[in-house]
Each structure stands twice: as structure tokens, then as C-alpha cells.
Amino acid sequence: MPHIVEPLVEMDATLNIRGLMAESWRLVDDMTWEFKLRQGVKFHNGEDFDAESVRFTIQKLGAMGAEAAWSYLWKDLPQAEAVDRYTVRLKTQTPQPALIRNLVFYGMMPPGAGAQAAYDNQPIGTGPFRLSEWTQGVRLVGDAWTGYWGSTPRLARFTYRPIQDASTRVAALQTGEIDVAMNVPPDLVNALRRSPSIAVLQVPGVRLAHLPFNFRNSSSPISKPQVRQAAGYAIDGDSIIQNILVGAAQPLSGPYPSIVWAAADLGGYPGRDIAKAKALLTEAGYPNGVDINMIFTPGEFIKSQEVTEAIQAMLKDAGINLKIEPLEAAAYSERRGGPNWDVAINGFSVMNADPTFFMEWATADSTFGYASSAFANNKEQVVQLLGQAATTMDDEKRKALYQQAQELYWQDVPWLWGYTQTDSTGFSRKVKGMDILSTGWLRLRDAWLD
Amino acid sequence: MRRYLVKRGLQGIITMIAVLLMVFVAMRLAPGDPAELFLPEGAPPETIQALNERWGLRRPIHVQLGLFVRNVVQGDMGESFSYGRPVTDIILDRLPASIQLATAAFALSSVVAVPLGIMAATRRDTWLDNLTIGGALALQSMPSFWLALQLILVFSLMLGLLPPAGREGWKYMVLPTVALSAESLAGIIRILRVELVRVLVSDYIRTARSKGLGERIVLWRHALKNAAIPVVTVMGLWLASMFNGAVFIETVFAWPGVGRLGLEAILNRDYPLIQGVVVLIAFNYIIANILVDVLYAYLDPRIRLSG
Numbered sequence: 001m002p003h004i005v006e007p008l009v010e011m012d013a014t015l016n017i018r019g020l021m022a023e024s025w026r027l028v029d030d031m032t033w034e035f036k037l038r039q040g041v042k043f044h045n046g047e048d049f050d051a052e053s054v055r056f057t058i059q060k061l062g063a064m065g066a067e068a069a070w071s072y073l074w075k076d077l078p079q080a081e082a083v084d085r086y087t088v089r090l091k092t093q094t095p096q097p098a099l100i101r102n103l104v105f106y107g108m109m110p111p112g113a114g115a116q117a118a119y120d121n122q123p124i125g126t127g128p129f130r131l132s133e134w135t136q137g138v139r140l141v142g143d144a145w146t147g148y149w150g151s152t153p154r155l156a157r158f159t160y161r162p163i164q165d166a167s168t169r170v171a172a173l174q175t176g177e178i179d180v181a182m183n184v185p186p187d188l189v190n191a192l193r194r195s196p197s198i199a200v201l202q203v204p205g206v207r208l209a210h211l212p213f214n215f216r217n218s219s220s221p222i223s224k225p226q227v228r229q230a231a232g233y234a235i236d237g238d239s240i241i242q243n244i245l246v247g248a249a250q251p252l253s254g255p256y257p258s259i260v261w262a263a264a265d266l267g268g269y270p271g272r273d274i275a276k277a278k279a280l281l282t283e284a285g286y287p288n289g290v291d292i293n294m295i296f297t298p299g300e301f302i303k304s305q306e307v308t309e310a311i312q313a314m315l316k317d318a319g320i321n322l323k324i325e326p327l328e329a330a331a332y333s334e335r336r337g338g339p340n341w342d343v344a345i346n347g348f349s350v351m352n353a354d355p356t357f358f359m360e361w362a363t364a365d366s367t368f369g370y371a372s373s374a375f376a377n378n379k380e381q382v383v384q385l386l387g388q389a390a391t392t393m394d395d396e397k398r399k400a401l402y403q404q405a406q407e408l409y410w411q412d413v414p415w416l417w418g419y420t421q422t423d424s425t426g427f428s429r430k431v432k433g434m435d436i437l438s439t440g441w442l443r444l445r446d447a448w449l450d
Numbered sequence: 451m452r453r454y455l456v457k458r459g460l461q462g463i464i465t466m467i468a469v470l471l472m473v474f475v476a477m478r479l480a481p482g483d484p485a486e487l488f489l490p491e492g493a494p495p496e497t498i499q500a501l502n503e504r505w506g507l508r509r510p511i512h513v514q515l516g517l518f519v520r521n522v523v524q525g526d527m528g529e530s531f532s533y534g535r536p537v538t539d540i541i542l543d544r545l546p547a548s549i550q551l552a553t554a555a556f557a558l559s560s561v562v563a564v565p566l567g568i569m570a571a572t573r574r575d576t577w578l579d580n581l582t583i584g585g586a587l588a589l590q591s592m593p594s595f596w597l598a599l600q601l602i603l604v605f606s607l608m609l610g611l612l613p614p615a616g617r618e619g620w621k622y623m624v625l626p627t628v629a630l631s632a633e634s635l636a637g638i639i640r641i642l643r644v645e646l647v648r649v650l651v652s653d654y655i656r657t658a659r660s661k662g663l664g665e666r667i668v669l670w671r672h673a674l675k676n677a678a679i680p681v682v683t684v685m686g687l688w689l690a691s692m693f694n695g696a697v698f699i700e701t702v703f704a705w706p707g708v709g710r711l712g713l714e715a716i717l718n719r720d721y722p723l724i725q726g727v728v729v730l731i732a733f734n735y736i737i738a739n740i741l742v743d744v745l746y747a748y749l750d751p752r753i754r755l756s757g
Contacts, residue, residue: 136535138617161616161704162704171614172613172616175613328482330487331481333487348491
């Protein structure tokens with residue numbers, strides 16, 4: 001969609017923020033952001049882009065409330081007011097340092113057309129391509145727009161088609177039916193690489209795959225820190241990444257994907273040491289092994305089934321019997337809120353590449369029970385640091401607070417294991433000049449076909 | 451005949467109402483929260499609650515049911531949670547693809563299967579019969595998604611003859627049509643052969659032959675009409691199920707039909723969209739059954755006259 005509608009700011013390939021519809025911005029105070037807008041820009045329907053367009057877009061967002069995409073990333077949705085024709089202020093009720101990163105999700109709308117109901121099916125923006133056909137779930141076609149404020153795209157047209165099945169998607173790329181295949185699963189990457197006309201680009205992604213412990217049940221064996229640590233020593237993470245994920249993953253070095261700007265490098269998981277794992281279990285009072293149970297639902301991350309089974313086998317060597325209970329997604333999310341499980345499975349994309357949301361979420365009572373846990377040692381400090389960081393507007397100070405919080409959280413061994421997914425995009429070598437972001441997004445603004 | 455049809459129609463409407471009520475209740479009894487499944491992982495409880503309220507899911511179930519009935523009577527199936535558009539629009543977007551594929555697959559399986567079934571029955575226990583039945587059995591035993599992947603492997607990747615995915619022109623139809631027709635094709639051959647073999651040894655056929663009728667008249671006028679009844683039943687159900695989309699085939703070939711739409715709606719707990727798809731499915735089965743009944747009446751005077 002960023003091809004058709006454009007937000008105030010966008011992320012570059014390494015997920016730093018840069019201006020798009022806004023040329024610059026500054027903080028007036030902790031709760032007021034002022035943006036200077038790009039001038040002389042027209043929407044596809046001829047309307048001018050100005051402060052009123054921003055005000056209208058933000059207002060529409062507020063009216064959509066919970067239904068607006070990514071609304072949960074906001075503590076409160078901002079109010080917009082025009083200072084002059086090309087200056088606009090966004091005000092929030094609490095300090096929200098992540099505001100600037102959250103703005104990447106919202107394309108600017110033209111007030112005239114955006115107010116009409118038909119807009120939702122026929123979006124009009126300022127982007128390099130204008131929508132020419134869209135059937136949801138079937139096909140989206142964009143044609144190069146000659147009135148674009150930047151240089152007119154060299155690609156005359158793009159067609160976006162969802163092809164859910166990965167092997168069909170890859171086959172379509174191999175036969176030349178499509179030029180770019182997004183989200184290529186790791187085991188098909190090598191097959192694609194064998195084809196001389198196809199290139200594969202792998203970038204460190206923002207999707208975390210992890211197996212969180214339940215911090216609710218004080219009578220479970222995992223309430224003992226040694227048991228949680230022992231599990232970590234039982235796992236041969238490199239082997240899982242090389243053999244099951246075919247190298248398309250990065251080991252975790254802390255609770256965030258390394259591409260997130262405030263991620264702390266905490267050294268990650270220790271590496272396999274069965275003797276150490278057994279010693280820890282004995283210390284915890286389980287010399288003869290221990291049973292722990294896991295709730296599982298498919299599709300949380302790539303190869304989740306195979307990864308989980310490998311972990312089960314590895315834990316067994318250390319005397320930990322992991323009982324896996326497979327559940328359908330809806331039943332799973334209901335179970336996860338309660339105390340009757342020890343390990344769960346979770347995939348989470350840090351799409352705005354900002355630390356604010358995920359740590360608060362992962363430590364909340366409602367998810368894995370960390371914040372109110374009877375046995376998480378550092379929970380008070382972590383919660384306090386996260387609260388402080390969430391309202392700190394200075395990025396350097398905020399980073400320091402988040403790194404401290406990550407370190408304390410990590411000391412409590414909150415997850416059995418995890419990794420960050422590498423995003424693989426396959427494309428024909430004819431495609432040039434295309435940007436591929438770590439979020440998995442493509443940018444065709446400057447792309448062309450050779 | 452007319453009274454028979456009216457009766458069938460009324461029964462169909464009652465079935466439809468019953469199906470809708472069952473789906474309405476069953477969905478709300480099933481675990482899973484539509485708002486939670488709709489929102490990306492990590493949405494806080496307040497957001498989930500707010501969205502459920504917006505969708506009217508926090509009202510007492512009898513109030514929800516009342517609203518639902520009122521809207522359906524007015525022809526309004528509601529707005530999909532995940533698409534944010536009227537359910538009827540979404541289904542109408544997808545329906546042409548399903549109808550196209552179903553018609554082609556049904557035509558292909560009928561045109562190929564009926565002659566093969568007749569041939570196998572009339573040349574019973576010859577190598578032709580064995581080959582046909584063996585082939586049909588093999589075809590029926592193949593899971594459709596596996597067959598679909600093999601077709602892509604051979605015709606798209608190895609031979610480069612046909613595109614593997616999408617619906618951009620007639621070429622795109624070939625592989626999904628073949629994959630979708632495989633099971634019904636094999637099924638029709640086998641049932642037709644069994645029925646025809648049973649009929650061909652019956653007394654009235656012997657009588658017909660002893661009257662001196664030619665083998666062709668015996669087969670086409672006398673035997674086939676009687677053997678057809680179970681075949682018609684099965685074909686009717688197959689036709690309905692094809693119109694309702696084929697989840698695996700649509701997934702593998704990225705064919706934008708209603709089968710996958712329905713599956714996604716269920717996984718997302720998109721209540722209005724599930725209801726819409728269920729109405730369509732029920733409607734198709736009811737129509738198919740009425741069609742089959744009409745054909746029965748044509749084929750069998752006992753049904754026609756007792757109507």
C-alpha cells in the first residue's frame with residue numbers, strides 16, 4: 001500500500017526513520033510534535049496535499065478507534081491541528097516517544113475523497129502509483145503516476161497477487177509468471193538459488209519466534225529458575241537454525257531482534273551442555289527428571305512444528321519431558337490466559353522497530369503473567385523501568401532504560417528458546433532498484449525491469 | 451410435478467433457516483474471540499474489548515440473534531470483520547471464480563467419466579475394464595493437494611506449458627480444473643460401472659434382449675436409465691461441493707474462489723462472513739438436491755407419479 005498512499009515518515013532499509021510527506025519535524029514539548037510538510041504535492045485526484053490532509057487522516061484514524069490498523073501501538077491516538085498550510089502539530093495526552101515510528105503505518109488521505117465510503121475500496125494517495133484495480137484477496141494493480149512529486153516511477157505497472165501456498169509461489173517465480181516472491185520459506189531458498197535468472201535477498205527480520213514460560217503457576221517445576229536455565233542448556237540452537245531453518249534465522253541475543261534500535265546484546269542462549277543441565281535439575285530437586293507441558297498452535301512462525309519437536313527431543317536428553325498439546329488457534333489463545341501450561345509458542349513482529357510495545361506486552365499479566373508473578377525476581381524493576389522508558393522522549397536515555405530492562409528481564413530466563421527470522425525475498429534478476437526492508441516490505445518507487 | 455417442486459422448495463427454505471441458526475449458535479459456542487484473532491498479536495485487552503463492542507459481540511446472544519434475523523430478512527448479511535466490507539460484496543467478488551472452475555471441472559469429469567464407465571461395464575472383466583477401474587481407483591486415492599502439486603511440477607516447472615497460479619486467463623484454468631475433477635471423475639466411473647453391471651444382468655434386460663432388441667437400444671433405453679439414479683445423486687452432490695469451492699485446490703493454485711474465503715473466515719472467526727458462506731453452501735446443496743430430485747422424477751415414473 002505505501003506505493004499508493006504515503007505516510008508522513010518512512011523507514012529506510014535498516015529501519016531508521018526518514019521524512020516522506022513530512023520534510024522535517026521537532027518536539028515542541030513532550031506531548032506535541034510539529035511537522036513541516038512537503039509542498040507542491042498533489043493527490044491522484046488532483047487535491048492538494050497540505051496540513052488539512054494530515055488533520056483529516058489523523059481524525060479518521062481516531063474515528064476508526066480499535067478498528068484502525070496498529071491502533072494498539074498507541075497509548076492514545078493523537079489530535080492534529082494545522083499551524084499554517086504546511087505546518088501541522090500532533091498532540092497526545094501522554095508522552096509517546098514511539099509516535100514517530102507509528103506514523104509509518106498511515107498513508108495520507110485526501111479530505112475530499114477520503115470522506116466518501118468508496119474510499120476504502122479505492123484508496124487515493126500521493127504515491128508513485130495510482131490504484132487501477134483492487135479486488136481484496138485477489139489482485140491489486142497500480143499504474144505509474146505521471147504527476148508524482150518525485151521522479152515518475154520507471155515501472156509502468158505493478159500487480160500484487162496473494163499466492164498463499166509457498167511452493168506454488170516459488171514455482172510461479174521459477175516459471176517467470178511473477179517477478180518477485182515475498183516470504184520464501186528457508187527450505188525453498190536453495191532451490192531458487194540454483195536458478196541462474198533468480199536472486200534471493202535475505203535480510204535480518206523483525207519477527208521474533210520464541211517459546212515463553214508461564215509465570216503464573218508457582219507450583220509448576222518451571223517456577224524454579226534452575227529448571228528454566230536447565231532447559232536452555234539442553235538446547236542446541238545452532239543445530240536447529242542450521243538443520244531445520246536452513247540458516248534462515250539469527251540466534252537471539254536478548255528479547256529483541258538485533259535490528260530494533262534499542263536491542264541489547266546479552267549473549268543469548270548458552271549452548272548445549274547436558275551435564276550442566278542435569279546438575280541444575282538436581283539442584284532444583286529433580287534428579288530423576290521433570291515433566292513440563294507445552295501448549296502449541298501451528299503457524300506462529302516458520303517450521304514451528306519441526307522446531308518444537310527438535311526441542312522436545314533435545315530436552316529429553318537432559319531429563320526434561322516436554323508434553324506438547326496441540327490446539328487450534330482460538331482454543332490456544334483462550335488457554336494461554338490461564339495457569340495450566342508451562343511453555344507456550346509465540347511469533348511476534350516488531351513492525352515499527354520500536355521497543356516500546358513488545359516488552360510491555362510480553363511482561364504483562366494478560367500474556368505470560370510476568371508482571372505479577374510470584375517467582376520472577378526482577379519483575380518490579382522491569383515494570384518500573386519499562387514505565388519510565390515509555391514516557392522518556394530522549395532517545396539516548398530511553399535506550400539506556402530499555403537495555404537495563406532487557407538485561408533484568410533476561411536474567412529471569414523468561415523464554416525457553418527463540419530466534420529471529422530472516423526474511424527471504426526471491427526475485428527475477430531483471431528486477432532492479434527495488435528496496436527490501438527488514439519488515440518484509442517492498443518498495444518499488446525506484447525499481448525497473450531490465 | 452409442480453406440487454412436488456413447491457414442497458421441495460419449502461423444505462429447502464426450512465433447511466436453510468435451520469442451518470443458519472445452527473451456525474449462528476455453534477460459532478458463538480466455539481472457543482476464540484473474533485477481535486483477538488483479527489488484531490495483530492499483542493493487542494491489549496482494552497483494544498480487544500473495544501473492537502468486540504464495536505462489532506456488537508458483547509450484547510446478549512438473543513439480542514444478537516434478533517438483529518441477525520432482522521438483517522438477513524432484509525437481505526443484509528452484515529459486514530465482514532476482517533475485510534470491513536459487506537459480506538455479499540466479498541462473496542460476489544469470489545463467486546465467478548468458483549462457478550467457472552466448478553463448471554469446467556464438472557463438465558470435464560462428466561464428459562470423460564460417463565463414456566469410460568459405460569465402456570468398462572459393457573466390456574466387463576476385459577483388460578480395458580481392469581485398466582479403467584484400476585486407473586479410477588488410483589486417481590481417487592490421490593489426495594487432491596498432492597495431485598495439484600504434481601501437476602504444477604510437471605506442466606509448469608518441467609514442461610513450462612501452463613502457469614502454476616492465479617486466474618489471469620484461460621490457460622490458468624487448466625491445471626485447477628484437472629485437479630478438481632480428478633476425484634469426481636474417478637467416482638463417477640466406478641459408480642456408473644457398478645450400477646450398469648448390476649442392471650445388465652437383471653431380468654428385464656434379459657427380457658429386452660430376448661425380444662430381439664439391439665444391444666445399443668438395450669443399453670441406452672433400458673439399462674442406462676435405471677443405472678443412472680445413484681449416479682445422478684452422487685453427481686449432484688459433487689456439483690454442489692464444487693460450487694462451494696475446493697479449499698486445497700484453491701490454495702495450491704491461488705485460485706480466488708469461495709472455498710478458501712470460507713476457510714479463512716472460520717480461522718478468523720469472522721462471523722458475518724462465515725454466515726454468508728454457509729448460506730451460499732446451504733443454497734447450493736439445496737438447489738443441487740432439487741435438481742437431482744427433478745431428474746429422479748424424469749428417470750423414474752414411480753417418483754414422478756407418487757409426488
